[in-house]
Amino acid sequence: MLIRIPSWSAIFLVLLLPSAAFAQFCESLNSLSLPNVIVDRAEVVAAGSFSPSGGNPNSSSRYQDLPAFCRVLLTLTPTPDSDIKMELWLPTDNWNGKYLAVGNGAFTGNVRHSAMAMPLSRGYASSSTDTGHLGNTASFALGHPQKVYDFAWRAVHEMAVTSKALIDTYYDDGLRYSYFTGCSAGGRQAMKEAQRFPADFDGIVAGAPGLDWTGRAAAALRIATHLESNPSARLKQAQRELLYRTALDSCDTNDGVQDGLISNPAQCEIDLEILKCDSNNAGACLSEAQVNTAKMIYSSPINPRTSRPITGLLPGSELGWTDLGWTQSARVTGLEQYRYLVYEDEDWTIDRFEFDRDVAGAERKDDDTLNALNPDLFEFVDLGGKLIAYHGWSDPQISPANATQYYERVSTVMGGREKIHDSMRLFMAPGMGHCAGGPGPNSFDSLTALENWVEKDIAPDSIIAVHRTDGAVDRSRPLCPYPELAVYNGSGSTNEAENFVCRNP
Numbered sequence: 078m079l080i081r082i083p084s085w086s087a088i089f090l091v092l093l094l095p096s097a098a099f100a101q102f103c104e105s106l107n108s109l110s111l112p113n114v115i116v117d118r119a120e121v122v123a124a125g126s127f128s129p130s131g132g133n134p135n136s137s138s139r140y141q142d143l144p145a146f147c148r149v150l151l152t153l154t155p156t157p158d159s160d161i162k163m164e165l166w167l168p169t170d171n172w173n174g175k176y177l178a179v180g181n182g183a184f185t186g187n188v189r190h191s192a193m194a195m196p197l198s199r200g201y202a203s204s205s206t207d208t209g210h211l212g213n214t215a216s217f218a219l220g221h222p223q224k225v226y227d228f229a230w231r232a233v234h235e236m237a238v239t240s241k242a243l244i245d246t247y248y249d250d251g252l253r254y255s256y257f258t259g260c261s262a263g264g265r266q267a268m269k270e271a272q273r274f275p276a277d278f279d280g281i282v283a284g285a286p287g288l289d290w291t292g293r294a295a296a297a298l299r300i301a302t303h304l305e306s307n308p309s310a311r312l313k314q315a316q317r318e319l320l321y322r323t324a325l326d327s328c329d330t331n332d333g334v335q336d337g338l339i340s341n342p343a344q345c346e347i348d349l350e351i352l353k354c355d356s357n358n359a360g361a362c363l364s365e366a367q368v369n370t371a372k373m374i375y376s377s378p379i380n381p382r383t384s385r386p387i388t389g390l391l392p393g394s395e396l397g398w399t400d401l402g403w404t405q406s407a408r409v410t411g412l413e414q415y416r417y418l419v420y421e422d423e424d425w426t427i428d429r430f431e432f433d434r435d436v437a438g439a440e441r442k443d444d445d446t447l448n449a450l451n452p453d454l455f456e457f458v459d460l461g462g463k464l465i466a467y468h469g470w471s472d473p474q475i476s477p478a479n480a481t482q483y484y485e486r487v488s489t490v491m492g493g494r495e496k497i498h499d500s501m502r503l504f505m506a507p508g509m510g511h512c513a514g515g516p517g518p519n520s521f522d523s524l525t526a527l528e529n530w531v532e533k534d535i536a537p538d539s540i541i542a543v544h545r546t547d548g549a550v551d552r553s554r555p556l557c558p559y560p561e562l563a564v565y566n567g568s569g570s571t572n573e574a575e576n577f578v579c580r581n582p
Contacts, residue, residue: 102147102247103119103120103121103147103148103149103167103169103247104119104120104121105119106119106147106149106243106246106247107119109243109246111239111242113153113154113155113159113235114151114152114153114154114239115151115152115153115154116149116150116151117150117151117152118148118149118150119147119148119149119150120147120148121145121146121147121148121169122143122145122146122147122148123145124143124144124145125140125141125142125143127140127143127146127148127190128140129190139191139194140190140194142198143194143197143198144168144169144170144171144197144198145168145169145170146166146167146168146169146197147166147167147168147169147247148164148165148166148167149164149165149166149167149243150162150163150164151163151164151165151239153206153232153235153236153239155227155231155235156223156227157223158221158223158224159209159223159224159227159231160209160210161206161207161208161209161227161231161232161235161236162188162206162207162209163188163204163205163206163207163232163236163239163240164188164190164193164204164205165202165203165204165239165240165243165244166193166197166202166203166204167202167243167244167247167248168197168200168201168202171200172200172201172202172248172250173199173200173201174250174251174252174253174254175200175201175202175252175253175254175255175256176201176202176203176204176240176241176244176252176254176255176256177196177201177202177203177204177255177256177257177258177524178203178204178205178233178236178237178240178255178256178257178258178278179192179193179196179203179204179205179257179258179259179263180192180233180257180258180259180260180262180263180264180266180267181205181206181207181208181259181262181263181266182260182261182262182263183213183261183262183406183409183410184213184214184215184228184262184410184413185208185212185213185262186207186208186209186210186211186212186213186217186228187207187211187212188205188206188207189205190205192205192258193205196524201256202240202244204236204237204240205236206232206233206235206236207232208227208228208232208233209224209227209228209231209232210224210227210228214413214417215410215413215414215416215417215418216413216417216423217417218417218418218421219417219421219423220421225418225446225447226446228447229269229446229447230266230269230270230273230274230446233257233266233269233270233277234270234273234274234277237255237257237270237274237277237278238277241255254279254280254528254531254532255277255278255279255280256278256279256280256281256282256524256527256528256531257270257277257278257280257281257282258281258282258284258523258524259282259283259284260283260284260285260286260512261284261285261286261287261474261475261511261512262287263284264283264284264285264286264287264288264466265283265286265287265288265290265447265449267281267282267283267284267286267464268281268283268286268288268449268466268483269449271283271454271457271462271464272449272451272453272454272457273451275454275456275457275460275462276456276460278462279461279462279463279531280462280463280464280465280527280528280530280531281462281463281464281465281527282464282465282466282467282523282524282527283464283465283466283467284466284467284468284512284523285467285468285469285472285474285475285477285480285511285512286449286466286468286475286479286480286483287449287475288448288449288450288479288480288483289387289388289448289450289479289483290414290443290447290448290449291414291419291436291439291440291442291443291447291448292380292385292387292388292436292440292448292479293407293410293411293475293476293479294407294410294411294412294414294415294439295387295411295430295432295435295436295439296387296388296389296403296407296411296476297402297403297404297407297408297410297411298408298411298412298415298427298430298435299373299378299430299432299436300370300373300374300401300402300403301401301402301403301408301411301427302427302428302430303370303373303402304370304400304401304402305401305427305428306428307366309364309366310364310366310367310369310370311367311370311400311401312363312367312370312371312398312400313400315361316363316367317395317396317398318395318396319352319361319362319363320347320352320363320371320395321393321395321396323347323349323351323352324339324342324345324347324392324393324395325337325339325393327345327346327347327348327392328342328344328345328346328347328392328393331344331345332562332563332564332565333564333565334565334571336571336572337508337516338393338507338508338516338517339392339393339470339471339507339508340470340507340562340563341470341507341562341582342391342392342393342394342470342471342477342507343391343477343478343481344582345391345392345393347375347392349363349368349371349372350368352368353365353368370402373389373402374389374390374398374402374403375389375390375391375392376389377389377476377478378432378436380436380437380440381433381436381437382436382437382440382441383437383440385482386478386482387436388476388478388479388482389476389478390403390472390473390476391470391471391476391477391478393470393471393507393508394470394471394472394473394510395473396471396473397471397472397473397474397510397511398473403473403474404473404474404511406474407473407474407475412427414439415427415430415435415439418439418442418443418447419435419438419439419442450483450486452483452486452487452489452490452491453490454487454491454497454500454501455491457500458491458497458500458501461500462500463500463501463527463530463531464500464501464502465502465504465523465526465527465530465537465540466480466484466501466502466503466504467503467504467505467506467521467523467540467556468480468481468503468504468505468506469505469506469508469509469510469511469512469513469515469517469519470505470506470507470508470509470517471507471508471509471510471515471516471517472509472510472511473510473511474510474511475511477505480503480505481503481505481559481560484501484503484559487501498536498558499536502536502537502558502559503558503559504523504537504540504556504557504558504559505556505557505559506518506519506521506542506556507554507563508544509542516544517542517544517552517554518542518543518544518552518553518554518556518574519542519544520542520543520544520545521540521541521542521543521556522540523540526540537558538558538579539555539556539557539558539563539579540555540556541553541554541555541556541574542554542555542556542574551572552572553572553573553574554574554577555574555577555578555579557579557580558579560581560582561579561580561581561582562579562580562581562582563577563578563579564577564578564579564580565577566578
């Protein structure tokens with residue numbers, strides 16, 4: 078029995094009335110006392126009966142297969158201005174002895190029930206936080222500097238500490254392993270944990286991490302500002318499709334296989350001049366202004382304060398671009414970054430943006446608060462932590478070059494790839510978009526790979542990813558630890574992972 082038994086009468090109750098016993102032990106958490114923690118409600122949720130309040134009724138179907146669990150809603154107040162909501166789901170039976178926390182996206186302030194469902198179904202205790210505010214906006218930051226810290230890193234750390242305390246109270250058996258998974262802003266949260274609180278989690282999955290939060294904001298606004306004032310320079314859907322086809326024509330076969338994927342877009346060179354409209358090329362072509370826009374989006378201008386490239390988007394991502402350049406989410410979060418966090422002026426507009434001044438000013442103002450650029454992972458490594466990062470090469474929302482740039486900085490600071498290879502591995506996915514989607518294999522089980530690494534010391538020399546069309550797998554490919562690439566062995570179908578090996582370029 079996993080639940081802590083307080084007395085012989087409770088044992089008798091468990092034997093005769095297990096549901097009542099579980100409810101009793103769960104509801105006893107309502108009286109739990111922890112510093113700066115309020116238990117708002119603790120209750121047992123019967124198997125298949127969970128339905129999030131205020132959500133889409135049609136989404137309830139995703140929870141129908143969940144086992145029974147103890148649902149604990151809490152408020153964390155590490156500072157007088159903090160109001161961090163979180164939930165912890167505790168399996169009432171068949172707990173696997175592990176805890177998994179899940180991350181958020183963009184500036185969202187909500188507990189992510191949908192992300193908690195998977196770990197609960199696998200026997201995990203699982204938690205999520207609203208990061209200290211409600212709604213998908215950064216307006217919470219105005220006049221509330223402590224809420225900025227809550228959002229940036231404190232909410233996840235406090236959630237981890239509180240979750241472990243409740244797990245220790247609820248279960249007889251001790252917690253064996255703690256994990257964190259997140260993508261995009263959740264990937265940023267993951268990296269902040271490894272950098273700032275290396276003892277919180279034994280293993281971390283950081284997907285498409287928004288490491289350079291201020292740099293991405295500047296990159297998106299740099300393009301949007303230019304296109305807002307130069308409508309004729311905008312790339313419409315037809316031009317974006319032309320650029321995508323040109324990228325494939327230029328670089329698809331660089332890895333020896335023509336498969337509609339660019340294995341290493343960072344090494345892809347496109348001659349954009351051939352696309353210029355002239356007397357001999359008046360059909361599918363780009364104006365000079367549009368060619369310059371494409372060059373801007375691909376380029377990585379330098380932060381004048383740090384001399385670090387602010388990475389642009391890469392060939393193969395063009396179908397995810399918009400009329401104003403980067404994705405709408407990138408532009409909106411970029412605007413809110415400057416409006417509410419950099420200049421603290423809700424009337425600030427992007428026409429006031431100047432790249433050289435503002436990219437440097439944003440990073441200086443942030444001062445390692447939201448940005449997750451610290452390459453010092455020594456303590457995380459010394460504690461035995463394992464980190465799997467991944468990024469889609471065709472991501473149009475967070476530059477994948479940001480991930481490789483960070484990996485290389487960590488490698489340099491910590492003494493080379495061989496010094497971090499037993500603790501950190503980065504997997505780049507050709508043809509994958511932002512966290513998922515795209516023409517390349519984009520579905521894979523990073524959590525099992527992490528479990529095997531942490532619990533069995535089986536390092537992931539590759540992770541098999543698949544692509545599905547209408548639910549059916551039509552392509553698989555190994556994702557290789559950067560900088561290795563998946564290389565075709567020369568025989569068999571190029572749609573089957575078994576016919577590829579990971580090699581250094």
